[in-house]
Amino acid sequence: MYQSFEFYEARAQEAALEAEAATLDNVKQRNLRAEKSWTRLAELARKVALDRAKAAQSKAEKRDAELSLHLLQSS
Numbered sequence: 001m002y003q004s005f006e007f008y009e010a011r012a013q014e015a016a017l018e019a020e021a022a023t024l025d026n027v028k029q030r031n032l033r034a035e036k037s038w039t040r041l042a043e044l045a046r047k048v049a050l051d052r053a054k055a056a057q058s059k060a061e062k063r064d065a066e067l068s069l070h071l072l073q074s075s
Contacts, residue, residue: 003045005042005049008038011038012034012042015032015034018031
């Protein structure tokens with residue numbers, strides 16, 4: 001299941017807040033690790049979204065070029 005950048009970023013922020021509020025060192029460390037993991041997932045989700053947008057743009061440009069060529073050939 002695909003999650004958005006915003007979802008992962010929100011989880012990272014929650015983990016950071018929990019780490020800051022933690023009084024036990026092991027809880028603080030666990031939440032800091034979770035924050036790091038959520039942040040990496042957010043970065044990956046952002047990259048995937050950008051790559052998808054680029055691919056869609058490229059596909060649209062190719063389709064437009066093929067249509068233009070077709071129209072020129074049929075004129």
